[in-house]
Amino acid sequence: xxxxxxxxxxxxxxxxxxxxxxxxxxxxxxxxxxxxxxxxxxxxxxxxxxxxxxxxxxxxxxxxxxxxxxxxxxxxxxxxxxxxxxxxxxxxxxxxxxxxxxxxxxxxxxxxxxxxxxxxxxxxxxxxxxxxxxxxxxxxxxxxxxxxxxxxxxxxxxxxxxxxxxxxxxxxxxxxxxxxxxxxxxxxxxxxxxxxxxxxxxxxxxxxxxxxxxxxxxxxxxxxxxxxxxxxxxxxxxxxxxxxxxxxxxxxxxxxxxxxxxxxxxxxxxxxxxxxxxxxxxxxxxxxxxxxxxxxxxxxxxxxxxxxxxxxxxxxxxxxxxxxx
Numbered sequence: 001x002x003x004x005x006x007x008x009x010x011x012x013x014x015x016x017x018x019x020x021x022x023x024x025x026x027x028x029x030x031x032x033x034x035x036x037x038x039x040x041x042x043x044x045x046x047x048x049x050x051x052x053x054x055x056x057x058x059x060x061x062x063x064x065x066x067x068x069x070x071x072x073x074x075x076x077x078x079x080x081x082x083x084x085x086x087x088x089x090x091x092x093x094x095x096x097x098x099x100x101x102x103x104x105x106x107x108x109x110x111x112x113x114x115x116x117x118x119x120x121x122x123x124x125x126x127x128x129x130x131x132x133x134x135x136x137x138x139x140x141x142x143x144x145x146x147x148x149x150x151x152x153x154x155x156x157x158x159x160x161x162x163x164x165x166x167x168x169x170x171x172x173x174x175x176x177x178x179x180x181x182x183x184x185x186x187x188x189x190x191x192x193x194x195x196x197x198x199x200x201x202x203x204x205x206x207x208x209x210x211x212x213x214x215x216x217x218x219x220x221x222x223x224x225x226x227x228x229x230x231x232x233x234x235x236x237x238x239x240x241x242x243x244x245x246x247x248x249x250x251x252x253x254x255x256x257x258x259x260x261x262x263x264x265x266x267x268x269x270x271x272x273x274x275x276x277x278x279x280x281x282x283x284x285x286x287x288x289x290x291x292x293x294x295x296x297x298x299x300x301x302x303x304x305x306x307x308x309x310x311x312x313x314x315x316x317x318x319x320x321x322x323x324x325x
Contacts, residue, residue, distance in 0.1 A: 011039040012053060017166035022069075023053040029266070030056075036072060036140075047083035049074040054146050057167070059264050061285030063125035065155045067164060070148030077137045080145040092137065095122060099137040107131045107154035126153030133163070176265060183268040184256040188277045191255065193248045193300060196240050203237050225319055232311045239304035251299040255281065262286045 001008050002021040008014050013024040027034040035056040043050040052072035059065050073080045081089055081099050092099040103114040107129050119130050126132045134150040151163055161168040170176065197203045211230055215221070221229075255277045259268060263284055271280050281287050287295070 012037045022166050025055045028055045028057045064153040066152040068148045068150045073145050077139050077145050101135040104132040180260045184259040188252040188255045191277045236308040243302050247299045247302045
């Protein structure tokens with residue numbers, strides 16, 4: 001298109017980036033017709049009649065980012081397919097109502113070659129850690145067909161820059177990253193871990209209940225064993241209470257990092273300031289409720305749980321040694 005810029009700019013608003021020319025749609029994030037711009041006049045490309053340009057983008061969180069761009073041609077998918085050059089048409093296969101050529105590769109290996117086909121079942125998002133690129137013919141209304149390229153899945157900065165340099169800076173420019181960090185930190189600052197207990201008396205009550213329940217399950221243990229067990233459990237609860245403020249900060253930092261890595265500026269800007277980060281992360285399909293529950297539990301207990309596990313291993317080993325003697 002850059003080589004035919006003089007003609008292109010008469011068809012629709014356009015801009016250039018890295019010696020490439022792109023048409024500018026009204027809103028690439030729109031699910032309506034704003035992601036398609038009609039040309040001021042149709043263009044003949046061999047037997048094809050090109051009447052517009054399409055450019056759409058959607059961020060599906062952990063299911064990946066999806067970039068689709070290309071032309072709008074007159075006719076049904078079958079009609080457009082028959083008018084394509086043989087060298088292109090021969091690479092497409094019909095899948096339901098669309099014609100498609102798919103390739104995929106591991107996302108984080110820049111030297112890996114593109115592999116023919118798809119790594120996922122039809123209709124499913126790409127596997128985490130993989131990226132797909134597609135050529136598709138897909139029908140729209142008004143007896144028109146989209147001839148589009150697509151990048152989808154785990155689209156790394158390098159892959160995006162290679163295929164759509166005009167979009168790379170909108171997501172990965174240092175100023176954009178800094179802006180996202182500022183918004184994300186503000187969104188998570190009021191998040192609080194719910195305390196395990198609210199007073200020393202409540203902690204002692206939990207301690208006694210835990211020990212009582214354990215005694216019922218292990219009636220053969222000696223008083224010295226339970227004295228040590230009580231000490232281990234009490235140290236664990238005290239460590240949890242002591243570390244809660246620091247663990248809370250660590251969890252806030254992790255939530256902010258997830259937002260920065262997986263959300264876009266407009267998504268962050270449109271997030272209500274008083275919305276819980278948990279709701280924000282779930283609503284944007286970044287983590288599931290179950291994953292957040294595990295995260296909270298992990299950060300609640302932090303290193304205290306590992307210290308408790310190690311102490312219990314020693315206690316059980318000492319008990320087994322005494323029994324064998």
